[in-house]
């Protein structure tokens with residue numbers, strides 16, 4: 001007997017072996033998909049009717065700073081270094097684990113409501129993020145954001161925090177949480193520290209999440225300090241391997257792209273964040289052409305400013321078309337692959353496809369909407385017309401987190417109120433009280 005049977009939906013499996021099914025069924029048992037096909041020959045405890053909807057793998061957001069929902073709109077339209085150094089880092093000092101817990105819960109709520117089932121994170125007080133993920137039922141690859149700025153004492157304490165996090169949380173929440181090491185970036189971490197982290201990650205057999213060449217300023221700083229760019233420096237110290245997830249990777253030379261391809265580094269592409277911060281345009285078509293696994297991500301809410309992966313998918317497609325002046329450069333199917341199959345591959349999880357044996361991490365997208373009518377091509381609608389709010393049902397690990405638009409794993413109103421309260425720690429003016437959103441009688 002299956003736990004759940006999803007019926008009557010268009011099954012976008014993303015699995016090249018089976019292809020998509022115009023009307024199919026998916027059965028889930030003990031958190032795993034046990035059947036994908038035209039008609040399940042068995043019973044189920046629960047039936048989900050997906051008539052008029054697409055059933056697809058949950059989206060995988062491979063670079064986030066989930067706690068930064070608290071800083072959504074806090075500081076915008078500023079040069080990246082000034083934004084980070086003069087606004088974000090000082091205000092992060094005021095946020096403790098309880099605030100981050102509230103911020104990550106809000107991030108999870110937003111992600112679930114817009115169809116993300118797994119995310120990769122790098123942030124402060126990451127044990128609070130783990131608690132939030134455990135409580136809400138999502139899947140996540142979490143890392144403690146570590147920076148040493150060349151200070152040996154800071155290096156030691158940062159690495160200790162990272163090690164403790166890995167020890168305490170790798171495999172937590174019944175395997176829904178995996179831990180990674182999160183050295184912030186090549187220009188904020190010393191070479192020695194990066195080498196130490198690399199060694200520790202191999203010893204602990206966990207992956208590494210890092211920002212690489214997000215800005216031209218980083219490129220120039222690295223050339224001045226080491227006489228080479230971040231990619232060459234990291235390659236020369238033996239940092240790169242197929243367990244590395246590198247976010248951004250904008251300022252790459254042809255040689256850098258070859259190094260990423262040869263070493264099997266996974267690249268997380270953040271088109272919305274990169275456009276908003278005017279960081280530049282990552283050479284995604286060229287990376288894909290060279291065989292690099294490029295997944296998609298939102299980045300933190302302070303540089304996006306939401307966590308809707310549907311927005312990211314559309315932006316990725318449009319950005320690379322106009323940048324290359326070639327509209328065939330990335331098609332809708334490729335973008336869907338990046339948001340599902342490639343994301344799961346980057347994090348090493350059996351998800352991203354609706355396939356027997358894979359996790360029951362699925363979403364249902366309602367296609368009976370004005371902006372999705374008429375319907376000729378499912379891929380096209382999902383990338384160019386749909387929004388996160390078209391997602392009606394979300395399953396992670398075979399558990400229903402949202403059904404027919406109702407979030408079952410948390411109280412939406414409470415989450416927003418707790419996050420608004422936590423955001424007061426920033427000591428900045430808070431319009432939420434003025435707008436009356438703290439009043440439960442106000443219709444949300």
Ligand SMILES: C[C@H]1O[C@@H](n2cnc3c(O)ncnc32)[C@H](O)[C@@H]1O
Pocket residue numbers: 065084088089092122123124145146184211214299300303
């Ligand atoms: C983990 C730290 O990373 C910081 N951060 C958030 N967004 C970015 C970005 O776009 N580039 C570099 N660093 C970023 C975050 O504030 C944490 O302090």
Ligand SMILES: [Zn+2]
Pocket residue numbers: 063064065211247299300
């Ligand atoms: Zn980032």
